[in-house]
Amino acid sequence: MALNLVLFGPPAAGKGTQAKRIVAERGLVQLSTGDMLRAAVKSESELGRKVQDIMKAGDLVSDEIVIALIEEQLDAQSDATGFIFDGFPRTVAQAEALDSVLKKRGESVDSVIRLKVEDDAILGRIAKRFEEQGRKDDNPETFKHRLDTYNKQTAPLLPYYSAQGKLTEVDGMADIETVAASISEVLDRQASPKGEPKQGFFARLFGSK
Numbered sequence: 001m002a003l004n005l006v007l008f009g010p011p012a013a014g015k016g017t018q019a020k021r022i023v024a025e026r027g028l029v030q031l032s033t034g035d036m037l038r039a040a041v042k043s044e045s046e047l048g049r050k051v052q053d054i055m056k057a058g059d060l061v062s063d064e065i066v067i068a069l070i071e072e073q074l075d076a077q078s079d080a081t082g083f084i085f086d087g088f089p090r091t092v093a094q095a096e097a098l099d100s101v102l103k104k105r106g107e108s109v110d111s112v113i114r115l116k117v118e119d120d121a122i123l124g125r126i127a128k129r130f131e132e133q134g135r136k137d138d139n140p141e142t143f144k145h146r147l148d149t150y151n152k153q154t155a156p157l158l159p160y161y162s163a164q165g166k167l168t169e170v171d172g173m174a175d176i177e178t179v180a181a182s183i184s185e186v187l188d189r190q191a192s193p194k195g196e197p198k199q200g201f202f203a204r205l206f207g208s209k
Ligand code: AMP
Pocket: 011, 033, 034, 035, 037, 054, 055, 056, 058, 059, 060, 061, 062, 063, 066, 086, 087, 088, 089, 090, 094, 137, 146
């Protein structure tokens, strides 16, 4: 059975790290719009040139661009057993587009896992990542803007998924192993025959987690 998982959280919450672990453990395919856009910038493609300044400023690129990237990948990897959406969707319009794209394929978003982290801790993490990786948009000023963008444009997605009974929160402040174990537990519960009705039918009826 296909599993489509949205990993949700602010920048530097650990989504990429956890997505890679799930890929290794469960064979799902990671779709990171941030990685796709960075690759486009690096290759100096037309798309890359279009988005580089927006990314550098820590703003969101247009919904059309990221939705097209996701659709392209879903088509290219149509035999995958499921996807982990990492850094997508980031707006309600993107979430609605994802729903409709998956519906066309007879699928849906099955689970949304939110990595809950505190702003102060993220700022500490990002300073370290900036030192290690030198990503321009990780510099303290731009990062604050990205966090702001998350709070304004992306956090409103939480009620969207919560209303559908798909949202589970995981403590993202714990160490990598503990967070991975918590995510695994959620996914195991949802994959089990007993877990399925709770996450699907009853959760939608009663809005429980
Ligand atoms: P990330 O690596 O996910 O933090 O993304 C890095 C940057 O890429 C973001 O700050 C945005 O400029 C852009 N980006 C990535 N994913 C999206 C998305 N789903 N919607 C809009 N912009 C995005």
